Amino acid sequence: MPHALIEVRRRWSEDEEAAIIDAVHGALVEAFQIPAHDKHVRLVVHEPHRFACPPHLHEPEFATLVSIDCFTGRSLDAKRHLYAAIVDRLTELGIPGDHVSIVLRESPVENWGVRGGRAASDVDLGFDVTV
Amino acid sequence: MPHALIEVRRRWSEDEEAAIIDAVHGALVEAFQIPAHDKHVRLVVHEPHRFACPPHLHEPEFATLVSIDCFTGRSLDAKRHLYAAIVDRLTELGIPGDHVSIVLRESPVENWGVRGGRAASDVDLGFDVTV
Amino acid sequence: MPHALIEVRRRWSEDEEAAIIDAVHGALVEAFQIPAHDKHVRLVVHEPHRFACPPHLHEPEFATLVSIDCFTGRSLDAKRHLYAAIVDRLTELGIPGDHVSIVLRESPVENWGVRGGRAASDVDLGFDVTV
Numbered sequence: 466m467p468h469a470l471i472e473v474r475r476r477w478s479e480d481e482e483a484a485i486i487d488a489v490h491g492a493l494v495e496a497f498q499i500p501a502h503d504k505h506v507r508l509v510v511h512e513p514h515r516f517a518c519p520p521h522l523h524e525p526e527f528a529t530l531v532s533i534d535c536f537t538g539r540s541l542d543a544k545r546h547l548y549a550a551i552v553d554r555l556t557e558l559g560i561p562g563d564h565v566s567i568v569l570r571e572s573p574v575e576n577w578g579v580r581g582g583r584a585a586s587d588v589d590l591g592f593d594v595t596v
Numbered sequence: 597m598p599h600a601l602i603e604v605r606r607r608w609s610e611d612e613e614a615a616i617i618d619a620v621h622g623a624l625v626e627a628f629q630i631p632a633h634d635k636h637v638r639l640v641v642h643e644p645h646r647f648a649c650p651p652h653l654h655e656p657e658f659a660t661l662v663s664i665d666c667f668t669g670r671s672l673d674a675k676r677h678l679y680a681a682i683v684d685r686l687t688e689l690g691i692p693g694d695h696v697s698i699v700l701r702e703s704p705v706e707n708w709g710v711r712g713g714r715a716a717s718d719v720d721l722g723f724d725v726t727v
Numbered sequence: 728m729p730h731a732l733i734e735v736r737r738r739w740s741e742d743e744e745a746a747i748i749d750a751v752h753g754a755l756v757e758a759f760q761i762p763a764h765d766k767h768v769r770l771v772v773h774e775p776h777r778f779a780c781p782p783h784l785h786e787p788e789f790a791t792l793v794s795i796d797c798f799t800g801r802s803l804d805a806k807r808h809l810y811a812a813i814v815d816r817l818t819e820l821g822i823p824g825d826h827v828s829i830v831l832r833e834s835p836v837e838n839w840g841v842r843g844g845r846a847a848s849d850v851d852l853g854f855d856v857t858v
Contacts, residue, residue, distance in 0.1 A: 487648075544838065567840030569839075713815065
């Protein structure tokens with residue numbers, strides 16, 4: 466159920482953009498054990514002058530922000546796993562690991578509207594949030 | 597005071613986009629009882645390849661995410677009402693109900709800066725958050 | 728570490744856009760005492776019809792939303808300071824103070840992945856969150 470947003474400054478090819486999306490989604494499947502079909506990932510490509518980043522980055526065009534809305538409840542270990550998995554997978558695509566900043570926004574299950582407008586707390590999600 | 601963001605993949609006409617915005621805003625007025633003039637709704641139209649959605653959606657071009665920042669405090673019943681109202685109204689515009697995913701991000705009143713840079717906890721909001 | 732997003736409706740010049748970004752970043756440095764190099768600010772320029780705002784705004788083209796993801800823990804006084812500093816600085820650029828709406832989304836330190844994919848709760852951040 467997570468909604469992930471990836472923000473980049475660099476122009477990537479369409480194939481590379483798909484790979485970036487799959488990198489973040491794959492990390493969520495691996496670390497948070499969400500179903501593979503539970504895919505809600507958007508990529509926003511900012512004009513560089515509209516995306517200010519730390520001046521000390523040596524390759525500022527690779528600055529990447531990842532924001533993930535998810536259910537409350539994952540363990541610190543699952544979060545550690547997620548951050549490492551995202552960075553590992555993005556590094557393989559040429560993005561320096563220290564150019565990636567990630568934030569998890571946790572909201573309780575009742576704050577999600579799913580399956581035709583029902584509160585997620587009223588349905589059987591089919592997976593475990595307490596990983 | 598809520599800030600709502602609607603993200604879509606499909607190209608809609610300008611009139612349809614306005615109707616989508618009004619659908620989500622109308623649901624907030626109805627379910628959260630905010631004043632009608634309290635309207636802060638943005639629509640982002642992603643290129644389809646930059647908005648990955650579940651592969652089992654039968655009309656993926658209609659995938660729609662709704663993210664709403666709001667004050668902490670609404671009841672579960674008000675949230676249920678909101679999800680149903682959003683989906684009901686979007687369904688009338690041709691968006692399948694199970695293609696809509698909604699997240700509410702609650703932040704306490706003191707986390708909002710309003711009316712010329714004052715904390716919302718320091719002003720009389722003129723409406724009730726505990727619906 | 729905060730991630731700030733500024734959303735506007737008006738077309739500004741590139742220099743003006745940089746000034747808007749610096750206004751919000753400067754307010755964060757001033758009020759939250761983050762290091763000046765800790766800069767993660769994006770500006771999104773919506774088409775006006777995709778950014779619905781309160782009908783009573785007398786200069787609706789100046790409607791501006793500021794959303795800031797940050798660590799949990801700042802005092803109410805630091806937040807008050809931040810709201811006032813953002814509005815003061817944006818007012819200098821011609822944006823009416825009552826056309827600005829700000830939301831702070833606080834997430835605990837462990838919800839941030841930094842420095843090559845480590846949990847921010849596992850590293851020495853080099854600054855104090857409890858301002």
